[in-house]
Amino acid sequence: MALVEQRVEPSERPTWFERIPASWWIVGVILLIMPTFASDFVLFQIFGWTFILGIIALSLMLLAGYGGMVSLVQMTVAGCAGYMVAIFGVSAITGISQGWPWYVSIPLALIIAVLFGTISGWLAVRTEGIYTIMITLAIASAFFYFTRQNYVIFNGFSGFNGVLPPRLFGVDWRGPIAFYYLTLFWAVVCYLVVLYLSRAPFGLALQGVRDNQRRMAALGFNVTAHRVAAYAFAALLAGMGGILLTWQSAQISPGTAGIGPAIDILVVAVIGGLRRPIGPFIGAFIYVLLKTFAIDVLVALGLGGERFQLLIGLGFLVIVLWSPDGILGLWDRWRESRGRDPLLDPRGGPMDDRTGDRRGDRRVDSR
Numbered sequence: 001m002a003l004v005e006q007r008v009e010p011s012e013r014p015t016w017f018e019r020i021p022a023s024w025w026i027v028g029v030i031l032l033i034m035p036t037f038a039s040d041f042v043l044f045q046i047f048g049w050t051f052i053l054g055i056i057a058l059s060l061m062l063l064a065g066y067g068g069m070v071s072l073v074q075m076t077v078a079g080c081a082g083y084m085v086a087i088f089g090v091s092a093i094t095g096i097s098q099g100w101p102w103y104v105s106i107p108l109a110l111i112i113a114v115l116f117g118t119i120s121g122w123l124a125v126r127t128e129g130i131y132t133i134m135i136t137l138a139i140a141s142a143f144f145y146f147t148r149q150n151y152v153i154f155n156g157f158s159g160f161n162g163v164l165p166p167r168l169f170g171v172d173w174r175g176p177i178a179f180y181y182l183t184l185f186w187a188v189v190c191y192l193v194v195l196y197l198s199r200a201p202f203g204l205a206l207q208g209v210r211d212n213q214r215r216m217a218a219l220g221f222n223v224t225a226h227r228v229a230a231y232a233f234a235a236l237l238a239g240m241g242g243i244l245l246t247w248q249s250a251q252i253s254p255g256t257a258g259i260g261p262a263i264d265i266l267v268v269a270v271i272g273g274l275r276r277p278i279g280p281f282i283g284a285f286i287y288v289l290l291k292t293f294a295i296d297v298l299v300a301l302g303l304g305g306e307r308f309q310l311l312i313g314l315g316f317l318v319i320v321l322w323s324p325d326g327i328l329g330l331w332d333r334w335r336e337s338r339g340r341d342p343l344l345d346p347r348g349g350p351m352d353d354r355t356g357d358r359r360g361d362r363r364v365d366s367r
Contacts, residue, residue, distance in 0.1 A: 025026035031060045040176035046292065048164065048176075048248055050284045051183035055185035055190050057269040057280030059234035062194055065274040066203060068231045069125065073136040075265045076143045077117045078242025083154060084109030085163060085243050086252050092162030093155055098332060102166035110239045116233020118228060125227040137234055140262045148254040159253030163246050174247060188282065190237050194277045197233070206230055222289025267316050273326030282327050290315060 035043055056078050063069045089105035091097040103301075122137050124132050147154040165173040165182075173182050192241035197203040206226050208216045213223050246252045255261075272283025296342070323329040 005340070020301050033246070035180060043180040046225045046288055048179050048183045050281065050288045051187035052241050052244045052248060052282035053265070053268055053287065054281035055244070056238050057265050057272070057284055058190055058194055058277060059237035060265055060269045061235045061274050061277060061280045062237070063230055064195075064269065065276075065279075066198060066206050066210065067227060069124065069227065070266070071120075071136045071231070071234070072262045072266060073117070073120045073124070073139050073235065074238045075258050075262040076140040077113050077120070077238040078245060079144070079147075079252065080112035080116045080262075081109045081161075081239035082246035082252040082256065083160070083241035084112050085246055086160035087153065089163070091160040093160050096153065097160065097185070102168075106243065107245060110236060113242065114232055114235045117261070118232040121228045121235075122233020124231070125224055129151070129217040137262070138260070140257070141259060144254050144258045147246055154254075157254065159251060159256070161251040163250055163252060165247040174250070179248065183248075186240060186244065188196055190240065191277050191281070194237070198277070202226070245308065253361060267312075271316060271319050271326050273328030275325055276328055279326055279328050285326070286315075287312070317323030 034047065038047075056074055059077075060071060060074045063074075064069050085105055086097060087095075087099050088100050088108050090099050090104065100108075111345070120136065123139070124135050127135055147159075148157055150156065165179075167173070171178050187320060198207075205216065205221055209221065209223050209226050217223050242257075245256070249256075268283040268287045269280050271286055272281065273279030290312045291308075294311045298307055298311060319326060319330075323333070325332070
């Protein structure tokens with residue numbers, strides 16, 4: 001009888017609505033009402049650029065954080081999607097652009113970007129560690145020099161300009177407010193998809209491959225297929241970010257997908273943290289602020305404005321040396337230090353009565 005009564009009792013498990021912290025709701029409301037008090041520059045340049053870089057860096061976080069594969073080809077995939085939109089769609093270079101409608105050019109650009117990312121992943125998954133970084137860097141370099149020297153398809157050094165988003169529902173999607181909501185929408189979609197994927201069977205298998213390839217292979221998982229599939233999905237995310245980046249600047253050129261931007265995406269992901277999907281967006285926001293206002297800060301200090309890259313590099317070094325897990329790692333350490341008792345456990349956080357370990361030592365959080 002007791003068993004029957006226990007079965008009919010309502011579940012005490014909280015709903016998805018209740019599991020979302022109040023701070024997340026506050027941030028969401030602020031982002032929704034941002035256009036009511038923020039300037040056009042802040043909406044378009046700061047937050048629009050932040051969301052775009054966050055999406056591209058999110059693709060790197062998926063590979064590095066869940067798959068253990070550090071790839072420098074993500075910005076190249078984004079540039080490939082941007083080029084394909086300019087080539088198949090409408091641009092000021094009418095001699096090359098085909099002028100096809102958006103519902104043809106955008107899906108086609110994403111398909112080609114995914115194919116490019118999948119081929120790159122198929123080559124890269126056969127390497128480990130520093131060799132993965134080097135082969136993806138070689139692919140990024142080859143793409144940069146090929147687009148720079150090819151004038152028949154990619155228009156060489158000049159690239160394409162006048163690449164604008166389609167005018168749907170009578171809205172100019174390159175306007176500051178409209179573009180802000182456009183990038184915010186796709187940033188939220190990409191974040192939620194990656195968050196769901198991290199807890200889905202494929203994401204759990206990918207993390208298992210990251211931790212122990214031989215064990216996963218012994219369990220019957222195809223390690224190479226999971227890794228290549230991760231590259232393909234990451235290419236889809238990077239391609240979406242590349243199209244938005246092309247629309248924001250209204251142009252695409254070899255410099256957009258050069259060696260510098262490829263490394264910048266790695267910097268963005270590492271600054272925010274590679275453990276959680278929210279990390280790339282935090283890193284992108286910090287990077288955009290430094291990139292935008294570093295020159296003004298240096299000039300105010302009496303230094304040359306051309307040294308702004310030095311300030312960005314110093315900030316990157318400080319974060320990496322102080323916290324290898326990025327800003328999120330600093331946040332976790334601060335939260336753990338609040339409940340630390342130096343008399344009971346001077347080396348770390350409070351002890352767990354059940355296991356005898358310090359709480360938070362091996363915590364895995366996919367938020």
